[in-house]
Structures are given as structure tokens and as C-alpha cells.
Amino acid sequence: MNEQVIARAEAILNRKEIQEGGCCVLALIDAEGYPTAATISPARIDGIRRVYFCTGKGSNWVKRIQGCGRASVCFNSQAEQYNITMVGEVEVLDDPASKAEMWYDGM
Secondary structure (H helix, E strand, O other), X not given: OOHHHXXXXXXXXXXHHHHOOOOEEEEEEOOOOOEEEEEEOOOEEEOOOXXXXXXXXOOHXXXXXXXXXXXXXXXXXXXXXXXXXXEEEOOOOOXXXXXXXXXXXXX
């Protein structure tokens, strides 16, 4: 992929409004093999390589991830005309260190 495109995407994802209140679409595969997509707010974004989300351990998100670790995440804006789509592997982190790092009041 073009290094300029990657640098522009990372600059957008590092913006405060994205980091602290952004919204994206997370697409996963369900038990029947169909794609599912839903809007979710990221808990943390580390450039274009890693995006973290928080959800309940018994949620449909977790069940789908356990069934198939392939995923896509899309950030977009009509106003600024960008669409950043990432694909890759997703995993459930439930170790105490990850939980403590992601915890915030209201969880």
C-alpha cells in the first residue's frame, strides 16, 4: 500500500475527536458464515495496526469473534471525504492487565 495513504490514514485516526469519541463500523462473520456489521466506538486506536473495543464477555461480538477471527473496521466521514477500511484478525483479550487498561467509569 502507498506509504502516503498509510500516513494520511494514521494522521486521521490519531486526531483527538477520533480517539476520544470516534465511531466506526466493525464487521464480523456470524455462526452461519454471513457478514454482520454494526457501529461501535473504539476504546483505543494505535495507528492503523490495532484498534481496541470493549464489550461484555457474553455479547454477540465475542461469540462471533470466537467463531471466526476475521474482521474489518471502517472509519468514514462524508464531511472530509475519507473512508479508512482495515481488515485483519481480531481476538478477545480478557486478561487482567488488558481489562485494567481499558476500564473506565460506567463499565
